[in-house]
Amino acid sequence: MSKAFSSEVDAGSRKENASKQKSDYDVAVVGGGLLGSAIAWGLGRLGKSVAVLDEGDITKRASRANFALVWVQSKGLGMPAYTVWTVQASQAWRRLASELKQQTGLDVALQQNGGFHLTLGDDEFGQRTELVKRMHNQVGAADYKMEMLSASEVKKSLPLIGPDVSGGSYCPLDGHVNSLRTFRAFHTGFRAFGIDYFPERPVSAISKSGGEFRLATPKGELRAAKIVLAAGNANQTLAPMVGLYAPMGPTRGQIVVTERTMPFLPHPLTTIRQTDEGTVMIGDSKEDELDERTMKHSISGVMADRAQRMFPHLARLNVVRSWAGIRVMPQDGFPIYDQSKTHPGAFVACCHSGVTLASNHAFEIARMVTQGALEPELVGAFSASRFGDAGAANNSGY
């Protein structure tokens, strides 16, 4: 264990740790979920000395509960910059998967051969067609190459669809990954870069003095020249400590997993995907309730029913697992990346779609934090200044 914490230094290793007293680290990342670990990994890759302060395995968070899509289609209606950011992330994912594999030996099972959003009945087909049209017409948006397909066209790629499927949209940039293995690969990788990970160190206060940040935890204080707040929904509380703003509006999602079955689904869907291990994941609801300890079977029932209307043979499979998770959700659904004017060197990062955007966090956000400033042309649209004083409606595609 590193002895960077002041109380631990007092406990006995004063001499050997004296060199770590002045700004123990270049950067302290607060939160070791998918965002914090991707950014920390990216910082380690650039040679920075980094500490990750986390609550750890004691908490169940979005990074352990997600659906694992690397998803592009339908994201960013109302914010063209988000379409550009998402496409960039999707395109950088192969490089990320390959670097993680090379460094850690872990294959994150990235599959990016396009994804479908299937519709049931004429009304849903009509609504989806309208959405695709609006996405195409959005000025300044990236070209998703998203198209509507009839049921017979969908059947050419997904031969086992049932008669209730009326068609769907397809986007060649969509994919999925083993997200828990990705999470593990980031942690394995950042440790290999020499990054210190401190579980059970929830940060309770942050101040800046003498040009460095001081982060208070139950096990002592840690000092760093820069900080990145990547604590998910808890950013709402932490951000104001350093002159930042992160208004959050989390939602809950449920996921159901079946036993393993023969490979039948060559492309992921918005709500169904077959994992690299053969199980079928059915997801994911959007609920206002925020208790992740209970399952609502009435909701899982609707999800399972829709899944078996899409693929009737799923009715024969047993459900082996299900869970609920709380989404990290900025109030309008779009990411927040910001830097403090009052506390230079403090950054905040939070978003839904932390799987999809992991490549951008690892390569782009880490690079900008290292340089000391976010680049307005790349992420200026994601500043929390867009909220003004009032909250905004969620229009992000979720």
Ligand SMILES: Cc1cc2nc3c(=O)[nH]c(=O)nc-3n(C[C@H](O)[C@H](O)[C@H](O)COP(=O)(O)OP(=O)(O)OC[C@H]3O[C@@H](n4cnc5c(N)ncnc54)[C@H](O)[C@@H]3O)c2cc1C
């Ligand atoms: C049901 C569901 C389905 C999803 N599906 C997808 C999907 O298909 N594709 C996709 O791209 N994304 C998906 N997501 C979203 C994705 O999982 C999240 O965007 C991502 O996990 C957010 O990561 P995070 O690190 O910001 O937050 P978290 O996972 O919440 O991690 C935050 C970390 O900060 C720690 N922390 C909190 N407070 C403090 C503190 N004071 N001090 C120190 N540490 C602290 C926590 O313990 C935690 O470890 C889904 C999410 C859910 C719930």
